[in-house]
Amino acid sequence: MRHFVEELEQLKSKLLEESALVESAIYRSITAVVQKDEALARDVLANEVRINQIEIEIDDAAVSLLALQQPMAVDLRFIISTIKINNDLERMGDLAVNIAERALSLLGEPVVKPMVDIPHIAALVQSMVRKCLDSFVNRDADLARSVLSSDNAVDELRNASFHELISFMERSPGNIRQAVDLLSVVRNLERIADHATNIAEDVLFLTKGIDVRHHAEPRV
């Protein structure tokens, strides 16, 4: 059996591979919506299999490490964080697939005003995803905390988009199908932000051993 430190490094590198796949899926799915790019949307659907596969590999490796190595303290926290982050990443991949499906459904529709807010929310959510993953790699508690403080901004943008999309539907029933798809895109982006927040909380648990869930630590 390889040395424990090597096994941990292997686990970390698999998680980074997964996170790169997930970031790319999110980026492509959003671009597919905004630029009406069918090929990008289909890429996201095709790559889901790889994300699902790597999720299982990571989970198996983490459980084996717990079973065979009986790690203590900081290594134990690292492995448990990996199990949780792995779960969040896989769900973010599913949400990117949902967005890609909406992109395909929106292909035939004209580009409309309510789209304007989606790139804005998407940019904020992508920055949260990048920061939470960087905070994990560098064990950077300050960066993780900055992700928590973005979550409220996403909620506000979500609410504004919802109102805008409802007015858009009320103005013309012909807009309804498109608006329902766009509502779904916004909701999926919001859920990706929720998972980024979960990961940031896990990073704080990992770096400081404190539990910041449910606002146990004041958000900036």
Next chain:
Amino acid sequence: MRHFVEELEQLKSKLLEESALVESAIYRSITAVVQKDEALARDVLANEVRINQIEIEIDDAAVSLLALQQPMAVDLRFIISTIKINNDLERMGDLAVNIAERALSLLGEPVVKPMVDIPHIAALVQSMVRKCLDSFVNRDADLARSVLSSDNAVDELRNASFHELISFMERSPGNIRQAVDLLSVVRNLERIADHATNIAEDVLFLTKGIDVRHHAEPRV
């Protein structure tokens, strides 16, 4: 320190307490929508704190058990399953809160036809939740498998509701706000079903040590 078996029993009983709270939150939130019952919706919002608190208690207890007892084989699988199921239960509680918020928003609106499908979906989802929790308590792999086979039925009902709600909006723009709330209720129910499916998969992992995620095992 208490005996390991006692600690495991304590962990299991906390998870059962959490699952009872979550089942009750789901039941109340749906009843609040269907019967326009404001008091029930407010109950759900008030009880979220307790679910969040017990989630942290379970996570802490599970991590301590892993750290201090270094359990092997079936106990290790039980503790890891508990960490995952705990996470799913807490999110199901959040989804019940979302539904309760939609119930409050819908209070002033007249009862309309598209409501007819929501009790139907809700009944199916509640039965999945009950079965996945029972399958965990009794380590009943067959019951867990029956939850997996219900997931497609929920997706079909969801699609039918979406089409019905979109037609409802197209018939009259005055219906749009209400229909958007009802779309949200349906989507939250679907997500609760997804978490019930996750729990059923964890029960299969626990009972047989096989991984059925991502359809590795054929669904009935």
